[in-house]
Amino acid sequence: MPNILAIAETRGGELRKVALEAVTAARALADATGGGEVRALVFGPAGIGARAEALAQHGADKVLVCEHAAYDKADAESMAATVVAHAAGSAVVLFSASAQGRDLSPRVAAGLDAPLLADCLTVSGAKGGVTVTHPTYTGKVIATLTATAPTVVVSMRPSAVMPAVNARPLAAEPVAPASDPAASRVKVTEVVVGGGGKLDLGEAPVVISGGRGLKEAANFKLVEDLAAAFGNAAVGATRAVTDDGWRPHSDQIGQTGRLVSPDLYIAVGISGAIQHLAGMRTSRTIVAINKDAEAPIFKVADYGIVGDALEIVPVLTAAVKAARAAH
Amino acid sequence: MNIAVCIKRVPDMESRFRIAGSGVGIDEAGLKFDISDFDAYAVEVALQLNEKAGAGEVTVICLGPDVVQEIIRKALSMGAAKGVHLKADAVPADSLAIAKALAAELKDGGYDLLLFGKHSLDAMTGGAGTMVAQLLGLPCLTAASRLEITDGKAVARRELEGAAESLTFALPAVVTIDEGIARPRYPSLKGIMAAKKKPLETRPAQLGDARVTVDKMALPAERPAGRIIGTGPDAVPELVRLLQTEAKVL
Numbered sequence: 001m002p003n004i005l006a007i008a009e010t011r012g013g014e015l016r017k018v019a020l021e022a023v024t025a026a027r028a029l030a031d032a033t034g035g036g037e038v039r040a041l042v043f044g045p046a047g048i049g050a051r052a053e054a055l056a057q058h059g060a061d062k063v064l065v066c067e068h069a070a071y072d073k074a075d076a077e078s079m080a081a082t083v084v085a086h087a088a089g090s091a092v093v094l095f096s097a098s099a100q101g102r103d104l105s106p107r108v109a110a111g112l113d114a115p116l117l118a119d120c121l122t123v124s125g126a127k128g129g130v131t132v133t134h135p136t137y138t139g140k141v142i143a144t145l146t147a148t149a150p151t152v153v154v155s156m157r158p159s160a161v162m163p164a165v166n167a168r169p170l171a172a173e174p175v176a177p178a179s180d181p182a183a184s185r186v187k188v189t190e191v192v193v194g195g196g197g198k199l200d201l202g203e204a205p206v207v208i209s210g211g212r213g214l215k216e217a218a219n220f221k222l223v224e225d226l227a228a229a230f231g232n233a234a235v236g237a238t239r240a241v242t243d244d245g246w247r248p249h250s251d252q253i254g255q256t257g258r259l260v261s262p263d264l265y266i267a268v269g270i271s272g273a274i275q276h277l278a279g280m281r282t283s284r285t286i287v288a289i290n291k292d293a294e295a296p297i298f299k300v301a302d303y304g305i306v307g308d309a310l311e312i313v314p315v316l317t318a319a320v321k322a323a324r325a326a327h
Numbered sequence: 328m329n330i331a332v333c334i335k336r337v338p339d340m341e342s343r344f345r346i347a348g349s350g351v352g353i354d355e356a357g358l359k360f361d362i363s364d365f366d367a368y369a370v371e372v373a374l375q376l377n378e379k380a381g382a383g384e385v386t387v388i389c390l391g392p393d394v395v396q397e398i399i400r401k402a403l404s405m406g407a408a409k410g411v412h413l414k415a416d417a418v419p420a421d422s423l424a425i426a427k428a429l430a431a432e433l434k435d436g437g438y439d440l441l442l443f444g445k446h447s448l449d450a451m452t453g454g455a456g457t458m459v460a461q462l463l464g465l466p467c468l469t470a471a472s473r474l475e476i477t478d479g480k481a482v483a484r485r486e487l488e489g490a491a492e493s494l495t496f497a498l499p500a501v502v503t504i505d506e507g508i509a510r511p512r513y514p515s516l517k518g519i520m521a522a523k524k525k526p527l528e529t530r531p532a533q534l535g536d537a538r539v540t541v542d543k544m545a546l547p548a549e550r551p552a553g554r555i556i557g558t559g560p561d562a563v564p565e566l567v568r569l570l571q572t573e574a575k576v577l
């Protein structure tokens with residue numbers, strides 16, 4: 001396959017994990033289709049160029065570094081224009097299907113008149129285009145899609161690709177924004193970073209979610225303590241709980257919330273409605289704690305415990321702490 | 328405000344899906360259909376914005392075969408003023424082809440605000456709305472979880488992973504709607520009666536070339552049946568043992 005342009009996402013002057021995933025996916029696709037050139041494009045405030053090395057390490061033959069003071073926050077209009085300006089000769093423009101990638105990729109697709117294959121699990125070369133697999137119907141059906149066009153825009157589902165080292169010598173080149181971020185019509189006035197460097201739901205290896213079975217908002221403390229005992233866990237919630245204002249909507253897992261696929265998902269006091277399952281059923285191991293043995297969550301749980309979550313969770317927290325301390 | 332909302336007709340996601348004999352679609356026999364969730368939220372947002380402003384008209388637009396008229400009527404019964412059916416034999420898997428047809432319809436509509444869902448629940452591409460903005464040269468805000476508009480100026484919020492952005496922009500603009508912003512109202516009996524008399528125009532969709540083909544649709548591997556390992560706090564040691572030795576996640 002000819003060349004690939006991978007977009008490497010940053011936040012707060014650092015590469016995000018999805019940036020390494022995008023470059024890894026691009027390298028693997030290029031190598032599987034005859035070894036084209038992989039260019040990575042990274043946006044950020046002055047100094048972001050210092051992060052180019054990690055992109056070369058993950059397989060970028062060249063790193064295009066677009067620094068601008070305004071890129072301490074994202075600016076979709078000028079970023080999309082810059083991607084379009086550097087896409088010439090690329091068979092694939094590859095994003096992560098993160099919030100930012102989902103925002104930029106359709107702009108770039110329309111700007112290039114290129115088809116978009118979004119939120120893909122796998123990507124491979126096809127005659128005159130690209131073939132992907134992509135969850136559809138809230139994840140209940142997996143579609144295999146082929147786009148045939150000189151350039152195809154692809155976004156990969158976060159965590160679908162494991163970052164892998166495949167080092168190239170660093171070749172960085174500064175590029176300028178294709179339009180002035182100050183002239184963009186949508187202004188980011190504020191970025192509110194959620195609770196002190198907590199793991200993101202989509203990236204955490206362990207997700208512990210609470211539902212209405214926790215009885216009241218204050219009992220989420222038990223779930224947070226369990227997450228802290230794991231050390232690598234994020235806390236999610238059901239819509240019943242986010243609608244009641246116990247937790248922010250950004251914590252909601254499911255059909256209309258976040259889609260997660262961690263190594264371990266623990267559902268605490270959650271009935272297992274189909275709309276909730278849509279967001280977590282691809283988790284590797286699922287644990288359910290529910291007082292009703294007939295709750296549908298037990299149908300998907302590898303390990304279920306029937307009983308009162310308010311009694312069980314503190315005991316589990318202590319046991320997890322002890323198990324981790326013994327390592 | 329003059330607001331357009333693009334809505335898609337999708338099957339009820341609680342259904343047990345079967346793959347059609349062709350292998351490239353789902354078997355639609357016996358399925359119930361409705362407005363895609365985020366699109367229904369968008370209709371609600373449009374109605375609330377105009378109710379708050381005390382003026383304005385909501386137009387709903389849907390591309391697809393004749394059966395899509397049923398969801399246009401539903402949106403009219405919720406309170407939209409008129410519907411446009413962009414007729415196509417089938418809805419392509421290519422969001423850009425859809426976006427081109429929607430953009431052609433929306434271009435000279437004189438709308439202040441164009442609303443879309445964050446993504447459709449069947450295709451789950453999350454493309455068409457943002458593409459329409461790019462094609463029409465309009466400002467675009469994706470995945471809004473809050474939207475307030477005063478005097479043609481919008482303030483919105485969107486959730487990122489582990490963070491949120493506040494944004495401002497001026498109308499006309501495109502906004503795609505996320506969770507948390509509004510729950511769609513149920514049509515009232517009066518609304519349902521009124522909807523029957525509301526205008527619903529039909530014209531052919533000017534679809535762009537569809538360059539995405541579906542090679543295959545498949546059901547994901549079923550999870551092995553669940554297993555209850557015990558009752559109450561006494562079951563915790565066994566759970567921890569399984570997490571360590573069998574699942575190897577602890």
Ligand SMILES: Cc1cc2nc3c(=O)[nH]c(=O)nc-3n(C[C@H](O)[C@H](O)[C@H](O)COP(=O)(O)OP(=O)(O)OC[C@H]3O[C@@H](n4cnc5c(N)ncnc54)[C@H](O)[C@@H]3O)c2cc1C
Binds near residue numbers: 255275295
């Ligand atoms: C269009 C649409 C979209 C939706 N999208 C989503 C979505 O994205 N995400 C989502 O989660 N939901 C979504 N829902 C809502 C979904 O249908 C359910 O209503 C919701 O998931 C239920 O949340 P829950 O499990 O917390 O509450 P409930 O269904 O009320 O379940 C509570 C559970 O707690 C158990 N319990 C009670 N007390 C205890 C105790 N002391 N110890 C242990 N267990 C206890 C009960 O047995 C019960 O199973 C959506 C619904 C619709 C219509």
Ligand SMILES: Nc1ncnc2c1ncn2[C@@H]1O[C@H](COP(=O)(O)O)[C@@H](O)[C@H]1O
Binds near residue numbers: 422
């Ligand atoms: N056939 C259609 N008719 C009208 N609007 C649509 C159609 N398909 C998609 N849309 C709109 O575009 C949004 C994104 O769809 P998608 O790109 O399929 O995820 C949807 O939420 C709708 O608002």
